[in-house]
Amino acid sequence: MFTHAITRLPGENFADGLTTSTLGRPNYHLILKQHQAYRQALQSLGLEVILLPAESAYPDAYFVEDPAIVTPNLAVITCPGAPSRQGEGSTLEPVLKQYRPVVHIDPPGTVDGGDILMVESHFFIGLSERTNREGAAQLAKLLAVAGHTSETVLVASGLHLKSGVNFVGKDTLLITSSLADNPAFVKHKKILLDPTEEYAANTLYINDTLLMPEGFPKTHAKLDRLGMRIIELDVSEVRKMDGGLTCMSLRF
Ligand code: GLY
Secondary structure, eight states, X not given: OOOEEEEEOOOXXXXXXXXXXXXXXXXXXXXXXXXXXXXXXXXXTTOEEEEEOOOTTOTTTTOTTSSEEEOSSOEEEOOOSSGGGTXXXXXXXXXXTTTSOEEEOOTTOOOOGGGEEEETTEEEEEESSSSOHHHHHHHHHHHHHTTOEEEEEEOOSSSSGGXXXXXXXXXXXXXXXXXXXXXXXXXXXXXXXXXXXXXXXXXXXXTTEEEEESSOHHHHHHHHTTTOEEEEEOOHHHHTTTOOTGGGOEEO
């Protein structure tokens, strides 16, 4: 069960963050509303939600999942793959130190937390434009010392591994068809995303509830079969910045 979530308020300059989206310029007031609804949903699931102030030097810093990874036994301050995001972890570190021993990924290794998928105590480490082999190797060693197993998975499309696959409980992965054939995922049950709804891969499983992005009815119908409560959240402005539900919190 998760008991805590760390979040950070989007700053007024959040639209200056990195994005490849062609969905238009995002709206600050709307993202604040969407972020508040997200925090309220986490609270409704029994989590204590820690809200950190915006970081004007780092417009992407409200995507707190990338500069850190929290496992049951340790917290890792990563070295994000985008130079503009390196340094976001320094204000997370004192918070994480209150809950876990903290270790670091060191350059030339790079890791974005968005590439790290935890399934029970096993970790899939996506090799992407943001997470390199050196970073993956450092992380695998740190995880092994903490008693976790891990393996790497090549991310051929999308920003992060978790842009295409997430654990939705009951030994099941919600996954795009391009990742579904990857041998790393052969042992798991899979719910295949419709090609028109691949953004919904970024669904968040918390305490036997699924938080999913609003507006993906085919995926909602498929997830319904798991028999869990589903909460839909509007993340239109987050999506415009290449983000999603998993990116906006560190759960532990
Ligand atoms: N805007 C999120 C990222 O590209 O890191």
